[in-house]
Amino acid sequence: MPLHSVSVAGVVVRDDGRVLAIRRADNGTWEPPGGVLELDERPEAGAVREVLEETGIRVSVERLTGVYKNMTRGIVALVFRCRPVDGVERTSSESTAVEWLTPDEVEKWMGEVYAVRVLDALALNTTPQVRAHDGRRWLESA
Template structure:
C-alpha cells in the first residue's frame, strides 16, 4: 500500500514552531537594574513577555516593561538572544534606560525593585541573571545562549 502525504501536512510536521519573547534590562544611572517578582511563580526576572505578531520588537520591549513596572523606557541595543530548548521560546533581550514613570505592581508582578548586580545573582535563577549580567557587559556584540529552562547549556 502506497501512502502519500500532502506538502502542507509534510511541512507542518517538520517545521518547528517557536514563541518569541522580549525583555528589557533597564539600568539606572546608579547602575541598579529594574526587576520584577512574577505573580505566577514568584521568581525574579527582568520585565518582559511575548512579542505580539503585529508588533515591532522595540515597541514590544517598551510595552512589556511599562505594563509590568510602570516605567517608560528608551531601548538602546540588543544584548542577547536566549533559547529555551525545552519550550521553544526565543527571548530577545535589550539594554534600556528609564525615561519616566513610577514603579507600580501589575497583574503579572508582586514586586518591582531596582537591584544591584550582586542582588541579581542572589535573587534570580541562572537563566535570568545571565541575561542581565550579559546586558551589563560593555560589548556591542550580543550574546547567544541556549538553556533548558533552569540551566545554561554548553
C-alpha cells in the first residue's frame, strides 16, 4: 500500500505585498515556511505552528491556496495564504535567513516548485490550485 506524507506551508503576505520566506539550513534553498503536519493536528494549525517555529512570526490563516504533490517522493503539500499578526523575524535550527521578498524576488530566488506555490497564493483567484511535480518541474495536468 503506498504511503504519503502531508506537509503544510504558510505564504505570509504583508500589507505591502511582500512575502515571508526562509533560506533552509539543510539545502540552502528559499521557500515559504512549512513542514510536516503532525498526526493529531489540523492543517491550518500546522501551518501556523510551522511559520512560528521557523520564523518567529505568528500568523492568521486566510485560506487554502493550493494542493501540490511531489510525485517522486509522495509528499502532498497544503499551502495556505496567511497574514502576519505579531512577532519578530528570527532564524531557527531549520533556517539560516528569514526575509520579506517581493514577488519578483520570489521568482528570482526560489526554485520553480516553490515560487509557483507563492504566486498561486498571491493570485486573486479564490479557487485552490491542484498541481503535481517531480521535485523540480511541474507536470502537465492529466
